[in-house]
Amino acid sequence: MKILISNDDGYQAPGIVALYEALKDVAEVEVIAPEQNNSAKSNALTLNSPMYVNRASNGFRYINGTPADCVHIALTGLLGYRPDLVVSGINNGANMGDDTIYSGTVGAAMEGYLFGVPAIAFSQVEKNWGELDAAARTARELVLKMSQQKLIGTSPWLLNVNIPNLPFEQLGHVKLCRLGRRHAAESVITQTSPRGETMYWIGAAGPALDEAEGTDFHATAQGHIAMTPLKVDLTDHDRLGYWAQTAARLRQGDHSGS
Numbered sequence: 001m002k003i004l005i006s007n008d009d010g011y012q013a014p015g016i017v018a019l020y021e022a023l024k025d026v027a028e029v030e031v032i033a034p035e036q037n038n039s040a041k042s043n044a045l046t047l048n049s050p051m052y053v054n055r056a057s058n059g060f061r062y063i064n065g066t067p068a069d070c071v072h073i074a075l076t077g078l079l080g081y082r083p084d085l086v087v088s089g090i091n092n093g094a095n096m097g098d099d100t101i102y103s104g105t106v107g108a109a110m111e112g113y114l115f116g117v118p119a120i121a122f123s124q125v126e127k128n129w130g131e132l133d134a135a136a137r138t139a140r141e142l143v144l145k146m147s148q149q150k151l152i153g154t155s156p157w158l159l160n161v162n163i164p165n166l167p168f169e170q171l172g173h174v175k176l177c178r179l180g181r182r183h184a185a186e187s188v189i190t191q192t193s194p195r196g197e198t199m200y201w202i203g204a205a206g207p208a209l210d211e212a213e214g215t216d217f218h219a220t221a222q223g224h225i226a227m228t229p230l231k232v233d234l235t236d237h238d239r240l241g242y243w244a245q246t247a248a249r250l251r252q253g254d255h256s257g258s
């Protein structure tokens with residue numbers, strides 16, 4: 001088994017080092033990750049500046065690009081082979097509910113999925129690297145079991161996994177979840193720069209809005225490991241019928257066309 005590891009916190013983050021250590025004897029593992037923190041970069045690709053690949057003393061390769069850049073470059077030439085699995089993380093903080101849209105951790109995994117490779121994004125719920133060993137062991141056991149059950153190397157899938165910061169023995173079982181929702185983010189933070197200009201800082205993510213039973217928020221609050229299968233098709237399939245009627249009405253009122 002060949003595994004490509006990336007993340008969005010940068011190649012020096014404790015989470016990616018722990019993930020590599022946990023998986024290095026499970027498979028042939030390569031790490032290709034951003035040089036800098038790229039949290040909240042989603043699926044962004046760098047199109048207007050050159051990128052360079054460097055190798056750190058521990059063998060990790062790093063790129064002055066985004067998480068998706070790293071996986072994209074790896075899969076389109078740098079690796080020279082197709083990995084069986086892309087694993088992203090372990091992220092410093094939750095990627096639940098709406099976070100998944102912004103997450104660079106999920107973005108790296110999604111890039112693998114878009115290229116037809118099964119992919120998992122791992123995140124710790126709290127942002128302090130607490131109980132990182134337990135999260136790494138969770139990732140290792142999940143990958144091992146998936147490999148034993150021949151889930152890896154088949155058709156592509158994309159899993160989002162959030163792990164509470166708990167000792168391994170206190171972690172609940174893996175619970176299959178849907179994404180919850182968050183409230184809108186908190187207000188933007190403004191400060192005055194030394195030159196008298198107003199600086200804007202994006203505010204913190206909002207608290208949970210939908211944390212009902214069945215969501216990732218609910219599962220992790222109960223100490224469970226939340227696992228959510230993701231897809232990329234953003235079409236609102238449930239409302240296609242409604243929009244078909246609406247589109248028909250819009251056409252009726254359109255006298256500018258043919």
Ligand code: MN
Nearest residue numbers: 008009039091
């Ligand atoms: Mn991050």
